[in-house]
Amino acid sequence: MSETEGNGAAAQQPQVRMQILGQYIRDMSFENILVQKGASGEVTPDVTVQVALDARKRPAEHQYEIITKFTVSSKNKADQSQLFLMELDYAGLFHIENVPEDQLHPFLLIECPRMLFPFVRRIVSDVTRDGGFPSLNLEPVDFVALYRQEIARRAAAVQNEQTPSGTA
Template identity: 45%
Template sequence: MSDTSAPQAAVALPIQIHAQYVKDLSFENPRAPASLQPQNEPPRIEVNVDVQAAKVADNDLYEVTLRVTASGTSAGEQLFLAELSYGGLFTLQGVPQDSLHPVLLIECPRLLFPFARAIVADVTRDGGFPPLLIQPVDFAAMFRQSASAGAAAASTTPTVAPATDGSILPPES
């Protein structure tokens, strides 16, 4: 009979988070105070999320950045515009080269997203609007869509190389 009350040894995960931070945050309320008055129609809200990753150092240290843009319009006029770049520094240990892109562009943003979501909710609330609660994002679907768009140019075993825009791209064929 085994003793189930004995503590289990901690298992080190391959992802370590060193820091999370706001890289850039902007909120515009161009029509205030008129934009804060009751509207005849509900506002149209549009949210866009982008993920970028870049190797920062030779020791498997990567920066992953979530870029969130949220805008509200009513009767064709801008109510608000919120733009957030939220970053995280991650060390990936023991991640096979062929799994590097999925970990950086799916798992790392999944860890950052709740914090970025809270910042957008706070800034829209502080701007005088109801807090904008962004729905969960399927980063795996975003990755698959991006991968299928670039499948013709991607090699079978991509290596990580920083692009000029900071995103991680497969090497040129």
């Protein structure tokens, strides 16, 4: 009897459905500043990676566009001169169903970028190699921590907006 009840409870809970409908590069640039300046000699690269995320509802039901924005900058450790700069906006179109409304925002900005990341990683690796540098393999991104930082940043911005005015 308890076995049937367990199956009934599972049947009532709709299964989350996520499908990648498409993915594409929205915008990309790569500047090999080292070659442009004609610099030569030994360089010790110091790479920084910045990630920004955006999610937009599409006109079609249950469809969302997720945009991951990566800025990859490399400077020479010795003199902080710029070696290269890469900017990549990579997007995915997702069909998502049965995610509770209160969990949709984190789902869109954590799970969807996690699905896109291997493709971004490959693009960055190929472009840096083709741009004249050793292939750069991005470290995995902690999208949960990134999401939490963004929520904290937004909360602080709202707090700062309310503090100076005194009245709403």
